[in-house]
Amino acid sequence: MATTDTSTDFTLDTAAALAADEHGTIEGKSPWLLAWRRLRRNYVALSFLALFFLIVIACALAGPYARHIAKTGPNDNHLGETFARNGKQIPIVSKGGFVNGTFVAGGIPVGPQLWHAGGRYVFGADNQGRDVSVRLLYGGQNSLKVGIGSGIICMFFALILALVAGYFSSWADWLISRFFDLIWAFPVLLLAIALGTALSINGFHHFGISIESGSLWIPTLVISYVLIPYVGRPLRGQILSLREKEFIEAAKAQGASPVRIMASELLPNLASSVLVFFALIIASNILTEAGLSFLGAGVQPPSPSWGTMIADGQDRIVTAPWLAIIPGIAIVLTVLSLNVFGDGLRDALDPRSKIRMER
Amino acid sequence: MLAFVIRRLIGALLVLVAVSFITYLIFVKIPGGDPAPRIAGRTATEQNIQDIRKKLHLNDPFYVQYWGMMQSLFSGSLKSYSSQLNVVNEIKKGIPATLSLCIGAGIIWLFFGIVVGVVSAVKAGFWSDRVITVLALIGISLPVFWLGLIVRYFFAQGHPLSVLPDGQYVPLTVNPYEWFIHLIMPWTVLAVLFIGFYGRVLRSNILDTINEDYVRTAKAKGLGSRRVMVKHVLRNSLIPIVTLFGLDFAAVIGGSAILTETVFDLKGVGQYAAESVQSLDLPPIMGVTIYATFFIVLFSVVVDLLYAWLDPRIRPT
Numbered sequence: 001m002a003t004t005d006t007s008t009d010f011t012l013d014t015a016a017a018l019a020a021d022e023h024g025t026i027e028g029k030s031p032w033l034l035a036w037r038r039l040r041r042n043y044v045a046l047s048f049l050a051l052f053f054l055i056v057i058a059c060a061l062a063g064p065y066a067r068h069i070a071k072t073g074p075n076d077n078h079l080g081e082t083f084a085r086n087g088k089q090i091p092i093v094s095k096g097g098f099v100n101g102t103f104v105a106g107g108i109p110v111g112p113q114l115w116h117a118g119g120r121y122v123f124g125a126d127n128q129g130r131d132v133s134v135r136l137l138y139g140g141q142n143s144l145k146v147g148i149g150s151g152i153i154c155m156f157f158a159l160i161l162a163l164v165a166g167y168f169s170s171w172a173d174w175l176i177s178r179f180f181d182l183i184w185a186f187p188v189l190l191l192a193i194a195l196g197t198a199l200s201i202n203g204f205h206h207f208g209i210s211i212e213s214g215s216l217w218i219p220t221l222v223i224s225y226v227l228i229p230y231v232g233r234p235l236r237g238q239i240l241s242l243r244e245k246e247f248i249e250a251a252k253a254q255g256a257s258p259v260r261i262m263a264s265e266l267l268p269n270l271a272s273s274v275l276v277f278f279a280l281i282i283a284s285n286i287l288t289e290a291g292l293s294f295l296g297a298g299v300q301p302p303s304p305s306w307g308t309m310i311a312d313g314q315d316r317i318v319t320a321p322w323l324a325i326i327p328g329i330a331i332v333l334t335v336l337s338l339n340v341f342g343d344g345l346r347d348a349l350d351p352r353s354k355i356r357m358e359r
Numbered sequence: 360m361l362a363f364v365i366r367r368l369i370g371a372l373l374v375l376v377a378v379s380f381i382t383y384l385i386f387v388k389i390p391g392g393d394p395a396p397r398i399a400g401r402t403a404t405e406q407n408i409q410d411i412r413k414k415l416h417l418n419d420p421f422y423v424q425y426w427g428m429m430q431s432l433f434s435g436s437l438k439s440y441s442s443q444l445n446v447v448n449e450i451k452k453g454i455p456a457t458l459s460l461c462i463g464a465g466i467i468w469l470f471f472g473i474v475v476g477v478v479s480a481v482k483a484g485f486w487s488d489r490v491i492t493v494l495a496l497i498g499i500s501l502p503v504f505w506l507g508l509i510v511r512y513f514f515a516q517g518h519p520l521s522v523l524p525d526g527q528y529v530p531l532t533v534n535p536y537e538w539f540i541h542l543i544m545p546w547t548v549l550a551v552l553f554i555g556f557y558g559r560v561l562r563s564n565i566l567d568t569i570n571e572d573y574v575r576t577a578k579a580k581g582l583g584s585r586r587v588m589v590k591h592v593l594r595n596s597l598i599p600i601v602t603l604f605g606l607d608f609a610a611v612i613g614g615s616a617i618l619t620e621t622v623f624d625l626k627g628v629g630q631y632a633a634e635s636v637q638s639l640d641l642p643p644i645m646g647v648t649i650y651a652t653f654f655i656v657l658f659s660v661v662v663d664l665l666y667a668w669l670d671p672r673i674r675p676t
Contacts, residue, residue, distance in 0.1 A: 015453075117458060182381070185374045187613025187651035193636045194385060283500065290502045291618055294631050310505055314622075317512045324512075328505035336500040343496060 026304050035272070038348040045344020052337040059144055062137035077128045111234070124322050126312060130341050132323065136330060139304035146220045146299065147286035154224035154285070155278055156230035158271070163262045165232075168240025182227035182289070188226050189291060193224045196297030209314045219298040230284075231277050235270060241267055270350035279342030290331050306331045316327070367663055370658040378652045379645065383425045428645060439635070446646040449631055455629035456528040461616055463542055464549035465608050471550065472557025474598075477593065479558060480565035491562055492670045494555030503615050507548045507622035514544060526624040533673050545623045549615060553607060557600060564596035571595075598669050605662030613651035 039045065109125040123132040165176035183191075201216045242248065243266070251261050292298030293307025301308055306327040313323025431437040435444040475494065479487040515525035524542055529537040567593055568574065577587045617629035624630070628647055635643035 043426050076513060094483065121512055182377055185652055185655050186378055186381075187616055187648065187655060188610065189614040190632055190636075190648055190651055193617075193633065194382065194648070197636050197639060240398065287500075287502055291504060294502075294504050294618065295621065296637055307502075310502075314508055318507055323507050324505070328502065328509065331502050331505065332497075332500055335502075336496060339496050339500050355439070 025201075034129050035348045038258050039344060042344045042348065045341050045348075048191060048337040048340040048344075052334065052341065055140065055337070056144060056200040057311050059140035062134065062141055072131050072134060077130060078337070103325060109323075123326050124320070126309075126323055127316060127320070131250070134308075135309060136306075136327060137305040137307050139309050140330060140334075141329065142216060142303055143289055143307070144297050144334070145216055146223065146289045146305070147282050149216075149220040150224035150227070150285045151278060153220065153284035154281060155231060155274065157224070158228045158235060159274065161228070162232045162235035162239055163266060166236045167243060167258060167262055167266065173236075176232075180233050180236075183226060184229045184233070186226070189288070192222050192226045192288065192292055193295050193297040196292050216299065216303075219289055219292055223285050223292070227281065227285065228257055231281055234276075235273060238270060238273060239266060242266055276342055276346045276349060277347060278340065279338050283338035285344065286331065286335050286338075363667070364664065367660045371660050374647065374656050375652055379429065379450075379649050380425060380646055382648045383421070383428070383641075386639070386644065387675055403582065428642065432642075432646055432649065437646060439640050439643050441638050441640045446643050447642065450628055450646055450650055453626060453628035453631050455530055456625045457612065457620065457629060459528070459531065459538070459542060460545050460549065460619060460625060460627060461608065461612050463546045464611070465604070467546055468550035468553040468557060469600075469604060471554045473561060473597075475554060475558030476561025477566065477588075480562045480569075481588070490556050491555060496555070498552045498555040501552060503548060503552060504618040505620045506551065507545070507619055510544050511623070512546055528625040529625070545619050545625065549619050552615065557603070560603065561596060561600055564599055565592055568592045568596045573639040598666065601665055601669060602662050605658045605665070609658035610657040612654045 109127050123136060126132055126135070160174050161179075165173040196219060199222065248261060248265055251265050256265075289298050289305065290310070292305035293305045294311045296308075296311070298307055299305035309327040310324050310331075311323075313320065313327070317324050379560045409441050420657040432446070435445070435447040437448070438444065439446055464474075475491060477492045511525060513521075515521050515523045523539050526536075529541050529543060545590065574587060574591050577591045578584075582590075617633050619625070620627040620630040628650060631643060632651075634636065635647070
């Protein structure tokens with residue numbers, strides 16, 4: 001009755017063992033590996049990701065660029081000064097007068113020099129003689145800080161609220177859903193400019209938190225607050241369907257605590273959505289910041305940001321079009337690169353493309 | 360169905376109350392929001408400021424102030440703190456411009472979105488897919504105010520291509536031709552943001568619907584492909600677009616319209632809002648917020664009802 005050496009003793013790995021005899025070992029591929037393989041083939045998405053990193057690095061190098069190449073700070077005025085181009089001295093801001101038949105009050109700043117002036121005034125000067133390329137890089141730092149910072153904060157709170165709401169679905173869910181509905185019903189931009197303007201007068205000094213007016217934290221927090229439901233609502237929806245799955249039931253049966261279930265069962269299943277949303281939310285935050293700053297409710301002057309640079313340039317668009325056009329191109333490239341990459345990431349992580357940000 | 364409508368309407372009313380209350384709190388509680396010193400001007404004495412406080416009831420508890428403000432808003436007697444103009448009249452003055460802008464842009468983006476979506480679904484393949492993806496991604500990546508400035512620069516401000524009038528709003532009742540020609544740029548700028556996105560959503564809806572059983576049945580019973588496309592595929596694919604359109608339209612009234620009106624100087628409600636926010640003028644902000652929230656809430660109710668009417672499967676009982 002000895003059955004120990006029988007070859008029909010099936011175990012869990014029998015199929016793999018049998019296959020190994022024929023073709024060599026079959027290795028399981030994790031979903032992340034499969035997603036990475038899909039993403040790796042998407043050259044468009046990857047090159048736009050590279051473009052985004054290029055922009056980030058360029059903005060991070062604003063300090064050395066300003067010191068060693070442009071030799072001027074972002075807020076330094078150069079009215080009445082000249083610079084050398086091919087040995088000739090050119091005024092940075094010309095005197096006002098008639099241009100193409102129309103009278104222009106105030107001076108006309110010098111246009112983009114590209115590389116002809118030895119790295120100075122690459123993108124021209126603005127009406128106070130400030131170097132546009134230096135301001136563009138410093139402004140980019142501010143825009144990216146606000147965009148990425150508010151993206152992180154917004155994602156963090158949206159995720160926690162969605163987890164609590166979706167998992168407990170009791171009064172907590174009711175409360176959080178109504179909170180989402182309420183911010184959702186607010187006209188986003190109106191709420192943001194109202195908060196931004198009100199806060200930037202004296203800053204915020206309540207509840208032991210002290211934020212000075214003109215601080216970058218004001219636009220960052222305002223934007224992350226008003227955009228929470230745009231991420232939180234779809235995430236909550238996903239959790240509602242996940243919590244009915246068997247593996248959650250199994251975890252509960254094993255006696256796992258709610259926090260443990262959220263952290264080690266729900267969160268990994270949300271990871272792909274979170275990644276995609278993160279890329280997309282930063283893009284939309286940079287756009288919102290630009291809109292806010294354009295209306296004067298975001299980054300406060302004299303600190304540059306791409307939005308305030310466009311606002312400064314809008315009155316001079318006929319005589320000095322580069323003032324408004326160049327920061328706009330910077331915004332479009334940054335936002336587009338994030339959107340294209342986010343789109344590719346979604347295709348890779350979720351080929352049936354169910355992840356949609358509610359707008 | 361009636362119970363559903365009533366429930367939605369009550370919910371909408373509660374949201375309106377909550378939104379107005381929160382707006383009020385933001386401006387009363389946040390430092391710098393106290394209007395009395397600003398109204399009194401620079402040379403005001405403490406006594407002047409106290410008088411203004413009393414006149415505007417700023418010393419009352421905030422819920423009394425809130426109630427008073429809501430009463431005067433709905434009776435139409437609310438006045439701005441800084442310009443002393445009647446808020447309700449100012450909003451009424453701006454509504455034609457804002458609605459002309461939003462409805463016109465909405466029609467354009469819906470029409471072209473549907474055309475682009477249908478064409479790219481019928482000609483599904485590598486190139487149509489790429490073109491519509493690029494359109495959609497560029498649309499959602501453009502800052503509307505920047506696009507507005509650029510379009511103004513090229514088509515209205517002395518550039519050789521300048522053929523359109525620059526900014527401003529001419530009422531439809533005054534001169535329909537001027538009204539149209541002044542709004543072409545703002546409409547296009549606003550619509551460009553959405554056309555690609557709508558086309559892309561519609562395209563993927565159509566491609567999903569084409570595989571449904573009822574489409575196969577329609578084909579099997581010998582209907583022409585055009586008829587199948589319009590009557591069976593498109594009709595069902597448009598349902599999600601209706602939802603999207605309602606929400607986006609409301610969001611545009613309370614969002615992108617502010618930027619577009621400011622750039623093109625259309626003197627609509629959005630521009631009024633932006634100007635009053637910059638001077639921290641509470642009454643107009645309350646008025647405009649309520650007005651914009653009213654539209655957002657109204658459209659979300661309309662969308663829900665329309666959705667239930669279009670798709671009997673989700674009709675609540």
